[in-house]
Ligand SMILES: NC(=O)C1=CN([C@@H]2O[C@H](COP(=O)(O)OP(=O)(O)OC[C@H]3O[C@@H](n4cnc5c(N)ncnc54)[C@H](OP(=O)(O)O)[C@@H]3O)[C@@H](O)[C@H]2O)C=CC1
């Protein structure tokens with residue numbers, strides 16, 4: 001028999017909406033919190049979030065509100081789907097409205113600037129008494145909305161929490177796997193955005209398949225090396241939140257980060273590309289923070305440094321490969337080597 005949860009999703013952009021709708025379709029009442037009154041009215045009237053997912057029908061179990069109090073009332077699971085730049089502000093606003101037993105789940109794939117905090121760490125700081133989890137993986141919102149089969153990984157320190165989230169989200173077209181490595185899963189989702197920009201750039205410049213394969217594999221090594229230094233399990237990067245998400249975002253024009261790379265590769269200035277974006281692309285911000293954090297931690301990240309120089313110092317793309325084989329990185333798969 002279905003155990004019914006009461007759920008709120010904070011952030012009514014493309015991913016918040018699609019995850020809220022998956023849960024509603026599974027029979028759980030879901031409240032989607034947005035800050036735009038007209039959009040809330042339109043969602044409740046038309047069962048469609050026309051700005052972010054036009055043509056995608058929303059289940060009647062899903063209602064929208066601009067009231068955080070109403071969204072949080074009586075819930076046992078809360079999903080956070082606002083961009084990382086707004087994450088702490090929203091977490092702080094909801095902190096006094098949820099009970100200590102409410103499970104908090106981050107869907108956000110980004111990093112907070114001062115401190116290099118991941119979203120689960122912000123949740124720990126702002127709502128220390130609540131259990132936490134994250135969801136990540138190759139999950140382009142538009143494809144899930146189109147009904148294509150997708151898989152995600154939920155990660156927390158408790159098998160019971162992972163099981164609860166599996167039962168809440170799993171369906172015929174959305175497969176849910178579990179992991180105990182919350183930090184690694186979350187880091188994988190945030191870091192791959194940076195390499196998606198690089199892949200988009202390579203696509204625009206017609207790098208060719210060999211070069212693309214090289215870049216993707218070295219990107220995996222580089223992000224895993226960094227994550228291992230931060231305490232993540234290297235094996236996590238062979239899973240959905242690592243290889244899975246890296247592959248998808250590094251090969252699809254549906255990825256906003258990939259599209260930024262493509263535009264830059266076609267010669268558009270970064271400032272102009274960013275000014276034209278109407279949805280969040282976390283990778284540009286993450287690139288800067290990652291470069292600084294890698295320097296602090298002494299992790300060799302030639303692709304991150306190379307991309308940063310291309311974007312911010314107008315270095316030619318051909319320079320990207322200059323520093324790739326220096327020091328101990330001449331070994332393949334060095335991040336799991338004993
Ligand atoms: N889209 C995707 O395919 C996937 C996205 N993600 C991650 O999910 C997170 C959210 O992305 P996504 O849904 O795509 O982003 P979108 O750009 O589609 O939407 C962002 C949403 O957040 C809202 N928002 C922004 N700031 C605030 C704030 N201060 N208070 C309240 N609401 C706010 C926006 O509101 P408004 O409309 O009023 O501006 C909008 O509804 C990102 O970290 C992204 O990396 C993860 C997996 C897949």
Ligand SMILES: O=C(CO)COP(=O)(O)O
Nearest residue numbers: 137138139140255256257
């Ligand atoms: O994380 C994503 C797919 O898994 C979405 O990527 P973008 O934010 O680049 O669109």
